[in-house]
Amino acid sequence: xxxxxxxxxxxxxxxxxxxxxxxxxxxxxxxxxxxxxxxxxxxxxxxxxxxxxxxxxxxxxxxxxxxxxxxxxxxxxxxxxxxxxxxxxxxxxxxxxxxxxxxxxxxxxxxxxxxxxxxxxxxxxxxxxxxxxxxxxxxxxxxxxxxxxxxxxxxxxxxxxxxxxxxxxxxxxxxxxxxxxxx
Numbered sequence: 001x002x003x004x005x006x007x008x009x010x011x012x013x014x015x016x017x018x019x020x021x022x023x024x025x026x027x028x029x030x031x032x033x034x035x036x037x038x039x040x041x042x043x044x045x046x047x048x049x050x051x052x053x054x055x056x057x058x059x060x061x062x063x064x065x066x067x068x069x070x071x072x073x074x075x076x077x078x079x080x081x082x083x084x085x086x087x088x089x090x091x092x093x094x095x096x097x098x099x100x101x102x103x104x105x106x107x108x109x110x111x112x113x114x115x116x117x118x119x120x121x122x123x124x125x126x127x128x129x130x131x132x133x134x135x136x137x138x139x140x141x142x143x144x145x146x147x148x149x150x151x152x153x154x155x156x157x158x159x160x161x162x163x164x165x166x167x168x169x170x171x172x173x174x175x176x177x178x179x180x181x182x183x
Contacts, residue, residue, distance in 0.1 A: 022125045028164040030061055031127070031145045038125075038147045038160065047123075047150045050158050066161040067149075068100070070120050077101060078116060078159065090132065090140065090165045106133065119146045120156050132165070141166050 019039065026032045037058065041048035055062060063086040071077040083095045095103075105112055108130055118126040125147050132140045142163055149158035 018124060022127060025127055026145065028143050028145075028162075030064065030164060031143065031162050034058070034061055034065075034145060034160075034162045035125070035147070046154050047148050047156070049151065050149050053149065053160060061162065064162050064164060066159075066163070068159040068161065070157050070159065071099070076113075076117060076120055078120075081158070084163075086165070087163055090142075090163075108133065115144075115146060116159070119148050119159055123148060123156060139167055 023032065023035055026035055038048060038053075041052040050067070058065065063084040065082070065084045066080060066087060067082040068078040069081050071079055077099055079099045080095045080097065088094050100112070100116070111128075111130060115126050115128060118124055125145070127143075127145045129141050129143045131138045132142055142165055144164075145162045147160040148156040149160055151157045
């Protein structure tokens with residue numbers, strides 16, 4: 001596990017330019033809402049801890065939220081602690097309690113591995129969009145956001161996620177407008 005980037009004398013911080021860049025790429029309003037909430041829970045020196053995230057403050061977003069535990073293993077492994085009902089509805093299975101590497105993601109495996117390395121190993125929020133091809137729904141696009149959560153020592157130990165699912169025409173237009181990579 002890593003600590004988020006050092007600033008000075010043991011302090012950690014999120015670069016302001018990086019914050020602005022990631023927020024500017026969020027085209028789903030609920031993801032901007034979650035990002036702003038997460039950012040408000042950051043201290044001057046650290047990302048938020050799981051205890052800082054209050055489900056009661058995110059009621060409208062709960063069906064689309066997920067929490068993943070970063071397992072203390074090499075290579076990087078994540079287990080779904082909590083998956084909102086919208087994920088189950090679109091993926092067609094319950095994923096709570098399962099590790100992400102248990103799913104056959106086909107040609108998107110490298111994409112997702114890189115996304116989670118960005119959050120956990122590089123210590124940065126990440127976002128993107130992919131079609132639900134591995135789940136046999138290529139006409140539906142998954143707009144995703146992943147945000148790091150830390151322990152008391154500043155190590156990234158969880159990932160807070162939000163997933164929005166949009167169908168074909170509208171999703172394709174939004175993905176093109178956002179200039180996001182579609183895997």
